[in-house]
Amino acid sequence: MPISTSIAAMMQNSSFIRKMFEEGSKLKMLHGVDAVCDFSIGNPDMTPPQEFQAALMEEAGRQEPRIHGYMPNAGYPYVRKNVADFASSEQGVELTAQNLLMTCGAGGALNVALRAIVNPGDEVLASAPCFVEYGFYCGNYGAELKLVPSTDTFDLNPKVFAEAVTEKTAAVIINSPHNPTGRIYPSETLAELAEVLDEASRRIGRRIYLLSDEPYRKIAYDGIEVPSVMAVYPHSLVATSYSKDLSVPGERIGYLAVSPGADDAEQLIGALTLCNRILGYVNAPGLMQRTVARLQGVSVDVGVYQAKRDKLRAILDDAGFEYAEPQGTFYFWVKSPVDDELAVVDALKKELILTVPGRGFSGPGWFRISYCVDDAVIERSAEGFKTVRKQFPSQPNPPLERT
Numbered sequence: 001m002p003i004s005t006s007i008a009a010m011m012q013n014s015s016f017i018r019k020m021f022e023e024g025s026k027l028k029m030l031h032g033v034d035a036v037c038d039f040s041i042g043n044p045d046m047t048p049p050q051e052f053q054a055a056l057m058e059e060a061g062r063q064e065p066r067i068h069g070y071m072p073n074a075g076y077p078y079v080r081k082n083v084a085d086f087a088s089s090e091q092g093v094e095l096t097a098q099n100l101l102m103t104c105g106a107g108g109a110l111n112v113a114l115r116a117i118v119n120p121g122d123e124v125l126a127s128a129p130c131f132v133e134y135g136f137y138c139g140n141y142g143a144e145l146k147l148v149p150s151t152d153t154f155d156l157n158p159k160v161f162a163e164a165v166t167e168k169t170a171a172v173i174i175n176s177p178h179n180p181t182g183r184i185y186p187s188e189t190l191a192e193l194a195e196v197l198d199e200a201s202r203r204i205g206r207r208i209y210l211l212s213d214e215p216y217r218k219i220a221y222d223g224i225e226v227p228s229v230m231a232v233y234p235h236s237l238v239a240t241s242y243s244k245d246l247s248v249p250g251e252r253i254g255y256l257a258v259s260p261g262a263d264d265a266e267q268l269i270g271a272l273t274l275c276n277r278i279l280g281y282v283n284a285p286g287l288m289q290r291t292v293a294r295l296q297g298v299s300v301d302v303g304v305y306q307a308k309r310d311k312l313r314a315i316l317d318d319a320g321f322e323y324a325e326p327q328g329t330f331y332f333w334v335k336s337p338v339d340d341e342l343a344v345v346d347a348l349k350k351e352l353i354l355t356v357p358g359r360g361f362s363g364p365g366w367f368r369i370s371y372c373v374d375d376a377v378i379e380r381s382a383e384g385f386k387t388v389r390k391q392f393p394s395q396p397n398p399p400l401e402r403t
């Protein structure tokens with residue numbers, strides 16, 4: 001075989017999101033773009049804020065020696081300072097340029113962090129359902145992602161994390177606001193998790209790092225503030241990006257921040273900087289670094305996403321679907337009326353509505369609707385959701401398995 005056997009196996013099980021995205025492209029060719037309601041991928045539809053365009057044009061216009069040259073692997077020092085100042089206000093701890101490195105999106109930040117922290121054979125814990133790429137990212141460095149169940153309301157369950165820790169546990173990944181459930185973890189839950197991790201780190205004689213994946217931090221609704229992990233657990237790393245809040249996922253710009261109180265923080269930051277280089281990123285895109293440095297605190301109008309959520313909620317209510325109410329992100333996590341959510345996803349596809357089956361996120365029995373789409377697409381989907389809901393009378397609720 002010309003390619004790695006592990007990659008060949010992964011290609012067989014390639015992500016459901018990508019599969020639906022590709023099927024969507026075929027359906028659009030067949031029926032026309034306007035006929036298909038494509039809720040498959042979290043690709044923000046909003047135009048980036050005007051401030052982004054203005055800053056980008058100014059930065060792109062600079063003509064100076066080495067303006068497009070190499071830089072320190074962690075990023076331009078002044079950019080890191082600007083970003084650290086704003087991140088300090090979000091996280092409620094004092095971060096400096098030394099605590100922070102610019103990355104190729106949140107995905108790049110997670111890869112850099114995992115490369116620096118894990119040894120082959122280590123385990124990384126996360127709560128299911130979760131973002132499908134975590135398993136692949138851990139596998140990149142020979143670590144295994146171990147999933148633990150969330151609560152009935154898709155909150156973190158610190159007790160099950162306590163039970164899942166072994167001598168091999170290197171890190172825990174959490175994500176809030178959460179893809180796919182839209183949940184925002186309350187500070188009490190984070191504090192409980194912090195206690196569990198402190199206790200477990202003592203028990204196994206190894207510091208367990210908390211890796212908080214936060215690309216949706218600014219997309220929170222109804223005035224909810226996303227609590228800080230750094231404020232409750234000093235051994236935290238925050239991985240994030242501007243992909244969703246500035247609507248620029250193709251530009252690959254984000255950052256990784258290390259809590260100043262983390263065990264071995266200085267050595268860790270040195271390791272992260274090296275990993276940014278040797279994973280081949282070298283540094284985050286320079287033009288984008290200089291652009292976002294001028295846009296701290298700027299984001300798309302989150303009210304627009306909240307209005308889309310409300311529009312879709314009315315449609316799902318009318319059709320009779322149950323769901324987890326999104327507190328942030330732009331995803332609706334909807335309960336399949338029958339155990340096999342693939343049947344429902346397929347029936348929706350026949351109505352030209354594309355969603356993603358929950359098993360793609362290790363959350364079978366549910367499916368995800370990504371509503372970062374035009375209002376007209378949401379409105380057009382109403383009849384299709386109703387038609388499909390009628391085809392699947394609900395099964396009686398099974399006994400609850402989660403605690």
Ligand SMILES: Cc1ncc(COP(=O)(O)O)c(C=O)c1O
Binds near residue numbers: 131175
């Ligand atoms: C939970 C989560 N983490 C990380 C990412 C990757 O973000 P980025 O495009 O900034 O790498 C995504 C993208 O959809 C995501 O949903």
